[in-house]
Amino acid sequence: MKILVLGGSVLVGRHIVEAALAAGHEVTLFNRGRTHVELFPEVEKLRGDRDSRVGEGLTALRGRRWDAVIDVNGYVPRIVRDSAELLAEAVDHYVYVSTISVYGSPLPPHSAETAPLETMDDPTSEDVPAHYGALKALCERAAEDALPGRTLSLRLGLVSGAHDPTDRVTYWVWRMAQGGEIFAPASPESPFQTIDARDIADFTLLALRRRVTGVMNIVGPTVSWATWMDACRTVSQSDAAVAWVDDPAFLEAEHPAEPRQYGAYPMFVPPEAGSWWTVSSSKAQAVGLTHRPVEETVRAVYEWLAVRPADLPWKAGLTPEQERALLEKWHAHGT
Numbered sequence: 001m002k003i004l005v006l007g008g009s010v011l012v013g014r015h016i017v018e019a020a021l022a023a024g025h026e027v028t029l030f031n032r033g034r035t036h037v038e039l040f041p042e043v044e045k046l047r048g049d050r051d052s053r054v055g056e057g058l059t060a061l062r063g064r065r066w067d068a069v070i071d072v073n074g075y076v077p078r079i080v081r082d083s084a085e086l087l088a089e090a091v092d093h094y095v096y097v098s099t100i101s102v103y104g105s106p107l108p109p110h111s112a113e114t115a116p117l118e119t120m121d122d123p124t125s126e127d128v129p130a131h132y133g134a135l136k137a138l139c140e141r142a143a144e145d146a147l148p149g150r151t152l153s154l155r156l157g158l159v160s161g162a163h164d165p166t167d168r169v170t171y172w173v174w175r176m177a178q179g180g181e182i183f184a185p186a187s188p189e190s191p192f193q194t195i196d197a198r199d200i201a202d203f204t205l206l207a208l209r210r211r212v213t214g215v216m217n218i219v220g221p222t223v224s225w226a227t228w229m230d231a232c233r234t235v236s237q238s239d240a241a242v243a244w245v246d247d248p249a250f251l252e253a254e255h256p257a258e259p260r261q262y263g264a265y266p267m268f269v270p271p272e273a274g275s276w277w278t279v280s281s282s283k284a285q286a287v288g289l290t291h292r293p294v295e296e297t298v299r300a301v302y303e304w305l306a307v308r309p310a311d312l313p314w315k316a317g318l319t320p321e322q323e324r325a326l327l328e329k330w331h332a333h334g335t
Contacts, residue, residue: 001025001067001068001209002025002026002028002065002066002067003020003025003026003027003066003067003069003070004027004028004030004064004068004069004087004091005020005027005028005029005030005069005070006030006031006069006070006071006072006074006083007030007031007071007073008040008070008072009031009035009037010036010072010073010165011159011161011163011164011165011197012072012156012159012197012200013097014036014039014163014197015197015198015201016072016201016204017043018201019198019202019204020201020205021040027040027044028044028045028064029044029046030045030046030047030048030061031045031047032048032049033045033047046060047060050073050083051076051079052079057082058083061090062086064090065091066090066091067091067208068091068092068094068095069090069091070095070204070208071084071094071096071097071143073097074096074097074139074143075128075132075136075139076128076135076139077135077138077139077141080096080139080142080143081142081143081145084142084146084147085146087146092150092211093150093211094147094150094151094152095151095152095154095207095208096139096140096143096151096153097154098136098137098139098154098155098156098215099132099136099155100157100217100219100279101132102117102134102136102137102140103115103117103118104117104118104119104133105272105273105274106272106273107273108274108275109274110275110279110280111275111278112217112282113155113215117137118131118133118137119137120134120135123138140153140215150213151213152207152212153214153215153216154203154218155216155218156195156200156219157193157194157195157217157218158193158194158267159194159196159197159200160194160195160196160197160220160297161196161197161198161297161301161304162300162301163304164197164301166262166315167260167262167266167316168262168266168316169266169267169301170301170304170308170316171316171317172228172229172266172267173235173301173302173305174305174317175240176229176233176236176240177238178238178240179239180240180241181240181241181243181327182241182242182323183243183245183326183330184229184242184243184244185251185265185267186225186244186245186268187225187246188226188244189224189225189226190224190225190246190277191222191224191277191278192224192225192267192277193219193221193222193276193277193278194220195219196220196291196297196300198300199218199220199290199291199292200218202290203218203284203288203289203290206288210287210288212287216281216283216287216289217281217283218281218289219280219281220291221294222277222278223294225267228294231294231298232298232302234295235295235298235299235302243327243330243331245326248271250329251265252270254326254329254330256319256322256326260314260315260316260317261316262315263316263317264322266316
């Protein structure tokens, strides 16, 4: 199969390209060539910008044909619409990588694809940080409008795996490996849900082979925080103890003043936001989505930590100083 990937150099796209090449598919990458340009030297690389207003824009895609396109990095409806319309006669199948952030809050427990979507007052806004979920929902619509009946939108949950640029899941694997007492913003029974990037890649290729269309949640199995932390402990052979801080009022009141980009409490969801870690993937599972065992996901992250650049700044989690201060306050709070 000839596959065009828009993006393909970061977490999800990178794993999809690796899986496609391993399966013998012919892959073409289209991106700006700014991130991990050393990857996939054997693959055809077309340079350009998703924004047709910038430089040569999408010119490199004109006059070509592929069996399918996987749109990994579309965040603005106008830009997705331009790509989808240009490729409508060049591909048979358009896979758009979306997110469960398209759903509005509070999200009900065990939500399926029919849950209400996030909306925005000004649909012309392109402020992605402010309207991430609503814009992704509009991107789904733009792709489907350009290729009606030939589009599949994959609504991803929180992704874990090697090369994660957010550290939201990676932090917990790393923190367990450090030992000592861990500040965990949950109870042992609280839900923990993450999808292995390799499972996303496997399902994406399956969906291409079967020409699956529509909208599907692609999320990991819901396990307990205790199950996740035990898996981290087993893989890293850690003797760490966990301080379970299941007190939203305390967490809000004592939240560090300068959290990292993706949060001081990775995976914590305030009660008013709803049940973001119990989203249902039963629709995708009926098609063939499978999940690796939790320990296998943890092991992939743990092994990547061994080669993660030591000077790479952490994007999520507490600093050691913040954690010590919080633990002291928590233990004093409980006395």
